[in-house]
Amino acid sequence: MTEENTAPEEEVSEETVEEVDLGPVAYGVPVTESFGQTVLHPAPDQLIETVTVLQQDGFCMVIDLTVVDYLTHPGRTDLPAAVTPQRFEVVVALINHQQSTRIRLRVQAGNNQPTVPSLFDLFPGTEAMEREAWDLFGVTFTDHPDHSRILMPDDWEGHPLRKDHAVGDIPVQFSTTVGN
Amino acid sequence: MTADDLTLALGDPERVHRREQSAVLRVNESDAEALTGDPENPEDDHRMILNMGPQHPSTHGVLRLMLEMEGETVMRSKPVIGYLHTGMEKTAEGLTYLQGPTNVTRMDYAAPLFSELAFSLTVEKLLSIEVPARATWIRMLMCELNRVSSHLLFQATNGMDLGAVSMMIYGWREREEILRFFEKVTGLRMNHNYIRPGGVAADLHDGWRQDVRELLDMLPARLKEYDTLLTNQPIFQERLQGVGVLNPAEALALSATGPILRSTGYSWDLRRHAPYMFYDQVDFDVVVGTWGDCFDRYAIRQNEIRESLRIIEQILDLMPEGDYRVQNKKVTPPPRVRIDESMEALIHHFKIFTEGFHVPEGEAYVAVESPRGELGCYIVSDGTPKPYRMHIRGPSFVNLQTLPHLMEGGLIADGVAVISSVDPIMGEVDR
Secondary structure (H helix, E strand, O other), rough: OHHHHHHHHHHHHHHHHHHHHHOOOEEEEEEEEOOOEEOOOOOOOOOOOOOHHHHHOOOEEEEEEEEEEOOOOOOOOOOOOOOOOOEEEEEEEEEEEOEEEEEEEEEEEEEEOEEEEEOOOOOOHHHHHHHHHHHHOOOEEOOOOOOOOOOOOOOOOOOOOOOOOOOOOOOOOOOOOOOO | OOHHHHHHHHOOOOHHHHHHHOOEEOOOHHHHHHHHOOOOOOOOOOOEEEOOOOOOOOOOOOOOOEEEEEOEEEEEEEEOOOOOOOOHHHHOOOOOOHHHHHHHOOOOOHHHHHHHHHHHHHHHHHHHOOHHHHHHHHHHHHHHHHHHHHHHHHHHHHHOOOOOHHHHHHHHHHHHHHHHHHHHHHHOOOOOOEEOOOOOOOOOOOOOHHHHHHHHHHHHHHHHHHHHHOOOHHHHHHOOOOOOOOHHHHHHOOOOOOOOHHHHOOOOHHHHOOOOOOHHHOOOOOOOOOOOOOOHHHHHHHHHHHHHHHHHHHHHHHHHHOOOOOOOOOOOOOHHHHHHHHHHHHHHHHHHOOOOOOOOOOOEEEEEEOOOEEEEEEEEEEEOOOHHHEEEOOHHHHHHHHHHHHOOOOOOHHHHHHHHOOOHHHHHHHH
């Protein structure tokens, strides 16, 4: 009786230890699922490595790159235990044409000076998307070939899609200086 | 960092080339102004940087280009955008989910129903609701008609840009017939706010079959006229063939979608390869090109009109009876009659139009095939009646990156043909 009782207890404890320590992992990073789509959660320094592996794996296009500012919604519940939520999250969507599957990367980019490596060398199509992310959210993409504003004027101050950039608090700026 | 350092850092000469000598002119206006040349000096490369737009008839609104010219030849170029930027993604954070489509419909104003569709599908995914079959078939009917009207607009402006001015009148004329049908169904010619989370705003009117039938009878004959006027015309062919060539690898690397990607001979259409709605139940062909030039992009759109008409033909037979919106009292406003009869209906009505309906916490991305390529919508919900973040992946915005690569080494006169063949809608580029 005692042997039978102890054996399953050991198994249970092993399982719980595994879950707490790692959680499900794919491509070497924590993975979750959102409405049938796979979501990977690499750290900024794992991003290039992860995307390189994904590219070799048949994900032939970065279809979308954007940022979410979680300033006023910090307690989100859809992150795996291994990932610490941070204010800025860079969201990269890749697509695999052969298998017609999609994968999404959610990178915690930081709280104050969000920085992630640029994906330009792997996917040149991210150039405009990363410029937009810098312009509207102030996320720095290291090694980006043209790290400049794209939608706002060159002399604009601030990053308008941040949650602390209130709507309507700045009068319309008519650019007098030579800008972009 | 010098070129050698970069080679060391990146370990791949091709990557260095892409950064240093590619077709993209990565210089801002003040730096460009500081560059001076000496026309008397034979050592000088005689390149000049020229501004084109934003007020230029061929730039489809307010696209501006910085062109590095060597004589008549475009070397590098840079699209300068943002003139129509009105912060629509920020606006979306202040609108309820029911008001959301009024906002996104103003992005791609030539194909507004697709933005509404992408938005509504994403919200429905977050809500985990399924719309009735009739609503989905109505959405498909309207979207395919919208694809036709959008491509007709392209035919009109493309002809106009190349000097075939009469094409402008013909393309506009046919498009107006479709917009007239839209007006009957949605009440508006453009910016319909017709496709909403939970279904569509209103059922099709009596006699819609007859109206659609008339369009189906009229358009094929008109397309034949276009073939005589443009497709088989030597001057037109000469103007487009071999101009603005892209290969499949470049198109994939630059994240190009839609007719630009398909013109390179690469078959990728979300309707076929990742079917959404009921596109797996209708019969149609994915049109692909061969050479990836301006003519292929023209011909693809011309033939996509025919494929859309084929789909519409089938929808006429497949359209089921039933409800045009989901009967979920938390999402759909009750019918006017019910408000007089039921206190509960009145409360639901009041709640939906004041507070809006709550969407469970989560994030989702849904993509549809718009006339210009993959139109995606990414929504993050924090459980309140307004999206925490709403992002639209505009195909025009991403496709515009191919422009410098298409124009490189061509004549400036061909640049006009190239801009036209990319078919950017600036409302969607700038959002």
